[in-house]
Amino acid sequence: MKREFVFWKDYFLAFFKSLDEDSRSKVLWMLKTIESLPKIPSKFFKHIEGTNGLFELRISWEGKAYRIFCFFDKGNKIILCNGFIKKDQKTPKQEIIKAIKIKEEYRYENEK
DSSP states (O other): OOOEEEEOTTHHHHHHHHSOHHHHHHHHHHHHHHHHOSSOOTTTEEEOTTSSSOEEEEEEETTEEEEEEEEEOSTTEEEEEEEEEEOSSSOOHHHHHHHHHHHHHHHHHHOO
């Protein structure tokens, strides 16, 4: 089973481009790893409680915690939303709200 990552509009890419080269390499490595795993370990992939199908990719690198929100589409497509560097224990609510809006936008534009 091979998964396909979709970068919806420029939401994920804006975050990705803001990272330094080593961090971008780590994110790409994680995406390539997840692409082909039969089951993604919960250490790297977690459902966001209180949402309908929103997940976060969890990447730790050099003492930083990177989070990328995503959701599934038909087949094995994973749509990447916004990302951020986590600074506190709790995920910022505004980042979750932003990801939900991106998901709704994606669903609306792809149901046409």
